Amino acid sequence: MSGTPILHCDLDAFYASVEQILDPSLAGRPVLVGGGVVVAASYEARAFGISAPMNVRRALERCPDAVVVSGSFGEYSDYSDRVMEILRDFTPLLEQISIDEAFLDVSGSIHLLGTPADIAREIRRRVKAETGLPISIGVASSKFLAKVASAAAKPDGLLVVDPSDEIAWLHSLPVRVIWGIGPVTERKLHDHGIQTVGELAATPVDALGRWLGPGAGHHLHALAWNRDPRPVQTTRRAKSIGAQSALGRGLTDPEELSGVLLHLADRVGTRMRKKHKVGKTFTLRVRFEDMTSATRATTFDAPLNTTAAIHRAAMTLLDDARSDHDGPLTLVGIAMSKLADEGAIQMELALDDGDVSHAGSVAADHQSEIDRQIDRARERFGRDVVGRASDLLNKDRRRVDDGFRKLAERD
DNA sequence: TCTGGGGTCCTAGGACCC
DNA sequence: TCTGGGGTCCTAGGACCC
Ligand SMILES: [Mg+2]
Ligand SMILES: [Mg+2]
Numbered sequence: 001m002s003g004t005p006i007l008h009c010d011l012d013a014f015y016a017s018v019e020q021i022l023d024p025s026l027a028g029r030p031v032l033v034g035g036g037v038v039v040a041a042s043y044e045a046r047a048f049g050i051s052a053p054m055n056v057r058r059a060l061e062r063c064p065d066a067v068v069v070s071g072s073f074g075e076y077s078d079y080s081d082r083v084m085e086i087l088r089d090f091t092p093l094l095e096q097i098s099i100d101e102a103f104l105d106v107s108g109s110i111h112l113l114g115t116p117a118d119i120a121r122e123i124r125r126r127v128k129a130e131t132g133l134p135i136s137i138g139v140a141s142s143k144f145l146a147k148v149a150s151a152a153a154k155p156d157g158l159l160v161v162d163p164s165d166e167i168a169w170l171h172s173l174p175v176r177v178i179w180g181i182g183p184v185t186e187r188k189l190h191d192h193g194i195q196t197v198g199e200l201a202a203t204p205v206d207a208l209g210r211w212l213g214p215g216a217g218h219h220l221h222a223l224a225w226n227r228d229p230r231p232v233q234t235t236r237r238a239k240s241i242g243a244q245s246a247l248g249r250g251l252t253d254p255e256e257l258s259g260v261l262l263h264l265a266d267r268v269g270t271r272m273r274k275k276h277k278v279g280k281t282f283t284l285r286v287r288f289e290d291m292t293s294a295t296r297a298t299t300f301d302a303p304l305n306t307t308a309a310i311h312r313a314a315m316t317l318l319d320d321a322r323s324d325h326d327g328p329l330t331l332v333g334i335a336m337s338k339l340a341d342e343g344a345i346q347m348e349l350a351l352d353d354g355d356v357s358h359a360g361s362v363a364a365d366h367q368s369e370i371d372r373q374i375d376r377a378r379e380r381f382g383r384d385v386v387g388r389a390s391d392l393l394n395k396d397r398r399r400v401d402d403g404f405r406k407l408a409e410r411d
Numbered sequence: 412t413c414t415g416g417g418g419t420c421c422t423a424g425g426a427c428c429c
Numbered sequence: 430t431c432t433g434g435g436g437t438c439c440t441a442g443g444a445c446c447c
Contacts, residue, residue, distance in 0.1 A: 010447095014447090034415075035415070036414085036415065037413095037414065037415045037416095038415095039416080039447095040447095052415090052447085053414060053415065054413090054414085055412080055413060055414070057412070058412085058413080097419095097446090097447090098417090098446075098447050099417090099447075100447075179445090179446080180444085180445065180446085181445085182444060182446080183444090183445090184443085184444060184445085185444075213421085213422075215421065215422075216421080216422095216444090238418085239418085239420095240418070240419085241417095241418095242416090242418075243416080243417085244415080244416060244417080245415090245416085246414090246415060246416085281439085281440095283440095291413090291414080293443095294441085294442085295440085295441060295442070296440085296441080297439080297440055297441075298439095298440090299438090299439065299440090331415090333416085
């Protein structure tokens with residue numbers, strides 16, 4: 001609908017394909033990556049009805065000859081980087097959405113590189129030649145439809161959706177292909193007699209709103225007509241950093257749980273420190289034997305990233321997270337969010353007479369917060385105020401307000 | 412011998428502020 | 430006596446994606 005030609009590039013059976021390259025004896029054979037559960041299955045394995053996340057035992061019952069490998073995540077990350085570098089040769093307008101997928105806005109590349117279909121063919125050729133990996137590409141007029149197209153193109157294929165018959169094609173597909181419709185929403189739609197995207201498109205948006213909530217109803221109705229204005233976003237930053245661990249049959253002992261949580265806290269803390277991130281909010285998630293789960297969160301006065309503080313937060317919330325449900329835990333997970341760059345930011349305000357005053361500091365990547373504070377200062381002083389941020393210390397928002405108060409008094 | 416580990420986004424109520 | 434409205438932050442739950 002946006003009219004801009006978008007490519008969605010998605011590596012096929014990514015982890016399994018990398019394993020087949022690392023060990024050529026696996027080429028052409030059914031390969032399963034995973035431990036308790038299949039994380040990725042090669043297309044040879046998928047022919048036996050295997051797909052993620054299937055239990056490895058069940059998968060081996062279906063395909064006893066499958067080779068199970070535990071996974072080489074460092075290698076996957078390296079291959080991912082190499083592929084993304086190739087994609088970047090075609091346009092800087094690239095949005096990586098997972099380890100093996102990216103959107104490319106090629107509207108500015110056509111003049112130089114040919115039609116979107118030409119570009120897609122060349123990408124597929126180069127990725128295969130330079131990494132050995134099969135990559136499928138969908139080309140369409142929106143991110144949403146390009147993603148649907150790449151899935152339809154698999155394996156190792158290219159699908160260009162012509163804008164003149166994109167709606168007819170989209171409407172012929174089952175609702176489940178829509179990005180955002182999972183098992184629960186699919187079931188709800190089936191309950192109302194809706195099987196295809198065309199039937200979804202023909203359903204009044206009010207009805208969808210009643211069944212799915214107004215937000216989801218509106219969103220899905222728009223997608224059913226390929227109305228998807230979301231632009232390719234080249235600058236996305238991680239919003240949370242987390243780790244989790246399944247606990248087999250389950251753990252009850254607080255000492256043991258503390259040990260697992262310490263391990264998770266150290267994983268998360270180490271990764272945060274490596275990325276020079278601090279986080280203000282901590283979330284603990286626990287899962288019980290019946291697969292229900294509970295989460296508890298807490299927000300710190302100041303952002304942090306130390307293993308000890310994260311572990312302390314986890315232990316503080318643990319009892320409460322278990323309070324509504326008896327029995328052992330089958331999974332614990334933690335995450336840090338409200339991330340900011342370590343070292344953070346100091347905000348300065350300049351009045352229109354050129355006088356500069358320290359006005360406190362805010363979390364580093366909260367540009368909207370900085371803009372808001374500047375607007376407030378403009379209102380208070382009734383004249384032009386310019387905000388400036390530089391990386392210094394990270395303190396609380398109260399400091400900003402204190403700064404404003406001092407400025408106001410001096411004024 | 413059901414369901415790993417990494418994430419994103421949405422909703423909704425209460426607190427709090429203006 | 431019964432009481433506005435908007436905005437943001439925080440927490441909890443849930444759906445979904447790879
Ligand atoms: Mg893929
Ligand atoms: Mg993918």
